[in-house]
Amino acid sequence: MSRTDWEVVIGLEVHTQLNTQSKIFSSASIAFGAEPNVQACGVDIALPGVLPVLNKGAVERAIRFGLSVGASIAPKSVFARKNYFYPDLPKGYQISQFELPVVVGGALNLLVPDGKGGAYEKRVNLTRAHLEEDAGKSLHEDFHGMTGIDLNRAGTPLLEIVSEPDMRSSAEAVAYAKQLHSLVRWIDICDGNMQEGSFRCDANVSVRPRGQEQFGTRREIKNLNSFRFLQQAIDYEIQWQIDLIEDGGKVQQATVLFDPDSGETRAMRSKEDAHDYRYFPDPDLLPLVISDEWVERVRSELPELPVALSARFQGEYGLSAYDATTLTASRDMARFYLDVVATAGTANAKTCANWVMGDLAGRLNKAELDITASPVSAVQLVRSSWQRNRR
Amino acid sequence: MIDSSLKDIAAALRAKTVSAVELATESLARIEAGNPRINAFVTVDHDGALAAARAADASIAAGKAGPLTGIPLAHKDVFCTEGVLTTCGSKMLANFVSPYDAHVVSLLKNAGAVMVGKTNMDEFAMGSSNESSHSGPTRNPWNTAKVPGGSSGGSAAAVAARMVPIATGSDTGGSVRQPASLCGITGIKPTYGTVSRFGMIAYASSLDQGGAFARTAADCAQLLSAMTGHDPRDSTSLERSYDHYGADLARPLTGLRIGLPKEFFAEGMEGDVRLAVEAALAEYRKLGATTVEVSLPNARLAIPAYYVIAPAEASSNLSRFDGVRYGHRAAEYTDLIDMYCKSRSQGFGAEVQRRILVGTYVLSHGYYDAYYIKAQKLRRLIAQDFAAALEQCDVIAGPTNPTVAYGIGEKSSDPVQMYLGDIYTVAVNLAGLPGLSHPAGFGKDGLPVGLQLIGNYFTEARLLNTAHQFQQATDWHSRAPVF
Numbered sequence: 011m012s013r014t015d016w017e018v019v020i021g022l023e024v025h026t027q028l029n030t031q032s033k034i035f036s037s038a039s040i041a042f043g044a045e046p047n048v049q050a051c052g053v054d055i056a057l058p059g060v061l062p063v064l065n066k067g068a069v070e071r072a073i074r075f076g077l078s079v080g081a082s083i084a085p086k087s088v089f090a091r092k093n094y095f096y097p098d099l100p101k102g103y104q105i106s107q108f109e110l111p112v113v114v115g116g117a118l119n120l121l122v123p124d125g126k127g128g129a130y131e132k133r134v135n136l137t138r139a140h141l142e143e144d145a146g147k148s149l150h151e152d153f154h155g156m157t158g159i160d161l162n163r164a165g166t167p168l169l170e171i172v173s174e175p176d177m178r179s180s181a182e183a184v185a186y187a188k189q190l191h192s193l194v195r196w197i198d199i200c201d202g203n204m205q206e207g208s209f210r211c212d213a214n215v216s217v218r219p220r221g222q223e224q225f226g227t228r229r230e231i232k233n234l235n236s237f238r239f240l241q242q243a244i245d246y247e248i249q250w251q252i253d254l255i256e257d258g259g260k261v262q263q264a265t266v267l268f269d270p271d272s273g274e275t276r277a278m279r280s281k282e283d284a285h286d287y288r289y290f291p292d293p294d295l296l297p298l299v300i301s302d303e304w305v306e307r308v309r310s311e312l313p314e315l316p317v318a319l320s321a322r323f324q325g326e327y328g329l330s331a332y333d334a335t336t337l338t339a340s341r342d343m344a345r346f347y348l349d350v351v352a353t354a355g356t357a358n359a360k361t362c363a364n365w366v367m368g369d370l371a372g373r374l375n376k377a378e379l380d381i382t383a384s385p386v387s388a389v390q391l392v393r394s395s396w397q398r399n400r401r
Numbered sequence: 402m403i404d405s406s407l408k409d410i411a412a413a414l415r416a417k418t419v420s421a422v423e424l425a426t427e428s429l430a431r432i433e434a435g436n437p438r439i440n441a442f443v444t445v446d447h448d449g450a451l452a453a454a455r456a457a458d459a460s461i462a463a464g465k466a467g468p469l470t471g472i473p474l475a476h477k478d479v480f481c482t483e484g485v486l487t488t489c490g491s492k493m494l495a496n497f498v499s500p501y502d503a504h505v506v507s508l509l510k511n512a513g514a515v516m517v518g519k520t521n522m523d524e525f526a527m528g529s530s531n532e533s534s535h536s537g538p539t540r541n542p543w544n545t546a547k548v549p550g551g552s553s554g555g556s557a558a559a560v561a562a563r564m565v566p567i568a569t570g571s572d573t574g575g576s577v578r579q580p581a582s583l584c585g586i587t588g589i590k591p592t593y594g595t596v597s598r599f600g601m602i603a604y605a606s607s608l609d610q611g612g613a614f615a616r617t618a619a620d621c622a623q624l625l626s627a628m629t630g631h632d633p634r635d636s637t638s639l640e641r642s643y644d645h646y647g648a649d650l651a652r653p654l655t656g657l658r659i660g661l662p663k664e665f666f667a668e669g670m671e672g673d674v675r676l677a678v679e680a681a682l683a684e685y686r687k688l689g690a691t692t693v694e695v696s697l698p699n700a701r702l703a704i705p706a707y708y709v710i711a712p713a714e715a716s717s718n719l720s721r722f723d724g725v726r727y728g729h730r731a732a733e734y735t736d737l738i739d740m741y742c743k744s745r746s747q748g749f750g751a752e753v754q755r756r757i758l759v760g761t762y763v764l765s766h767g768y769y770d771a772y773y774i775k776a777q778k779l780r781r782l783i784a785q786d787f788a789a790a791l792e793q794c795d796v797i798a799g800p801t802n803p804t805v806a807y808g809i810g811e812k813s814s815d816p817v818q819m820y821l822g823d824i825y826t827v828a829v830n831l832a833g834l835p836g837l838s839h840p841a842g843f844g845k846d847g848l849p850v851g852l853q854l855i856g857n858y859f860t861e862a863r864l865l866n867t868a869h870q871f872q873q874a875t876d877w878h879s880r881a882p883v884f
Contacts, residue, residue: 052500058497058602059503059598061636063633063635095723100721101721286765288717288761294603
């Protein structure tokens with residue numbers, strides 16, 4: 011029997027927690043780490059009679075995101091109720107956007123490491139991004155057969171960013187997630203703190219014989235909160251699906267969880283016990299209308315985006331695509347590099363790139379320090395590099 | 402004194418011929434005497450009322466009295482009141498004390514009105530007879546074997562029985578106008594979005610609207626003016642200027658064009674109701690108004706559209722009552738699902754469960770388009786009908802209810818029969834228009850008949866002016882029941 015050449019198809023849904031002061035439909039704070047249930051007001055705990063009021067800051071961040079990926083901003087979008095019962099969902103429904111999301115389309119252009127020291131370009135299209143509220147947390151440990159409920163997170167604003175199934179390997183999925191992660195911090199809509207759950211990925215994974223047009227049946231891996239887990243989970247899932255099919259089995263649509271300890275994915279629920287969420291437009295909220303003026307004001311306040319900056323580094327400073335991408339991986343990195351160039355002079359921009367990416371990046375990596383925590387300032391880096399060269 | 406008009410009571414308070422404490426005491430005594438027979442109140446806040454009355458007397462003494470300062474008032478139990486039970490007519494909330502005041506409640510508190518208690522209602526405002534209340538049925542003061550209407554039946558009965566001069570209500574499909582009609586008083590539901598829904602426990606969010614009860618249109622105008630205004634906590638609350646609804650009361654009706662929808666006069670209306678309504682219309686013509694026939698061709702679809710949209714929204718709105726955080730929780734259960742099922746089965750009565758089931762069904766996958774979307778389309782058609790009719794007239798008039806008050810228990814086994822009683826009122830909510838019911842005479846067994854006036858958006862002042870002029874020429878509104 012000849013081995014089939016399998017093609018992997020991956021789409022990602024990323025929940026980014028928006029860095030507003032208060033919740034998406036109430037004035038309670040969203041700061042992380044407070045005592046349980048102290049940051050839940052009457053609206054968040056769904057007292058009888060309370061009503062949601064939309065936080066404009068969350069909408070503004072959604073617009074900022076849409077513009078930075080070249081998407082269209084819906085002039086009118088609608089909040090809908092997703093109905094299901096769970097103790098950490100106080101209203102018995104989650105307010106989300108269903109048929110009419112606020113951001114439609116857009117794309118990210120990636121450089122994906124090819125595993126041989128190089129990289130290739132890849133474009134991943136976005137389906138949509140929509141605003142929604144987070145649920146609270148159910149805490150099953152420490153309560154001796156009972157469940158603790160913490161509603162501090164209930165009502166936290168999320169932007170769910172949905173990609174097209176455009177990725178063909180875990181490496182592409184990770185490159186996409188990393189670039190998205192960098193972008194949301196770059197445009198300052200999300201703190202990107204993955205340990206605290208500010209940036210969580212769900213991966214839809216399927217396989218098909220190369221050349222087949224129709225997608226295979228997908229399984230969705232939920233709640234991956236590190237790039238390493240994203241890679242491990244997808245790789246395990248791909249192999250699991252291929253093994254299953256090659257053994258004569260059929261993939262059933264399912265939601266699965268990744269267990270980092272065992273490195274395996276396991277089914278949480280199958281399609282048969284999927285909920286009927288009974289979506290309908292939330293009558294407590296008017297349609298979200300976004301004027302052209304609002305969009306243009308947000309556009310005018312956007313920082314120079316990594317893609318544009320990278321192009322400038324290549325065009326004006328003569329950097330390679332790889333170097334330009336690396337130096338625009340985060341806004342802090344780009345800022346540091348620009349400071350170095352400002353000190354050493356534009357004529358030395360290429361040398362500056364080597365200083366930043368060479369010695370400094372290596373040492374920071376070893377010390378597990380972020381560029382913002384660098385013990386060496388831009389000026390010090392220039393001075394010491396010059397001194398060393400003179401010697 | 403509490404049988405006088407608000408204007409006279411306010412003047413007496415200012416002249417110090419009566420005190421707010423005396424008024425509250427009078428109201429509380431009437432409640433104590435009459436409530437065992439009427440069951441209009443589920444909670445009487447004796448101490449709170451006297452404390453508020455003393456505060457009102459203090460502000461009168463300080464010369465800071467407004468038109469409602471010191472006036473006794475009752476709130477429908479759908480409005481959350483801080484520190485006072487808010488049951489919404491349900492076992493589910495039989496023990497619920499709200500930590501906050503509804504917007505309407507705080508507005509009236511700030512206006513100096515004295516809340517004497519919370520009034521009985523159909524459970525979660527679902528019903529037209531007040532029979533579905535967990536606290537037992539309210540009885541009609543005109544005949545205690547009859548229903549007072551619903552769902553704001555407790556407020557209507559309390560005003561009709563002269564226990565309080567004014568009361569609040571909520572109207573989702575007729576719940577202010579219909580009990581006002583059956584109890585022989587005046588009730589108004591304003592344009593959707595003018596009274597904040599914040600703190601008013603939701604039944605069907607896109608239809609729910611707070612409203613006012615009084616014996617007269619003039620007093621309704623006074624109360625409603627204090628209830629309306631923009632509230633940033635309710636996203637459907639309208640940002641506009643709110644005039645005093647009593648500003649236009651004295652305007653003569655000469656030249657007023659009253660539209661009579663032929664569909665409302667075709668069939669379904671009982672003979673006694675028809676006689677009273679025709680006589681009232683004759684009175685309007687005497688006052689200088691003209692009548693013109695108009696048509697609301699889709700009005701007959703209002704009941705089916707309403708009984709899809711309202712239960713759909715209710716099924717979702719009532720999901721928060723799950724026994725987890727407050728309200729009723731079953732004493733024994735085996736797991737989470739069992740706790741939900743038992744708590745909700747025990748906490749909700751039959752009518753509420755029926756509407757949750759209907760609403761869940763019409764929102765379900767595969768039925769949503771056939772029911773919910775279709776009903777929303779009907780809703781638009783109904784609103785367009787009203788818009789066309791209101792181009793030919795200034796106000797629309799007709800019966801509020803097809804019959805006078807029926808017997809307690811008479812229709813409770815046949816929900817569809819009861820739903821049909823809302824035939825003239827639900828279309829108004831679907832369109833979001835203001836509607837008013839005023840006493841128009843008496844029908845069978847000496848029971849009151851109401852006339853409904855419907856106006857264009859934001860024409861509450863015109864509706865109240867129309868009813869007020871009628872009440873200047875008639876005395877139906879001043880007849881009092883003996884119970």
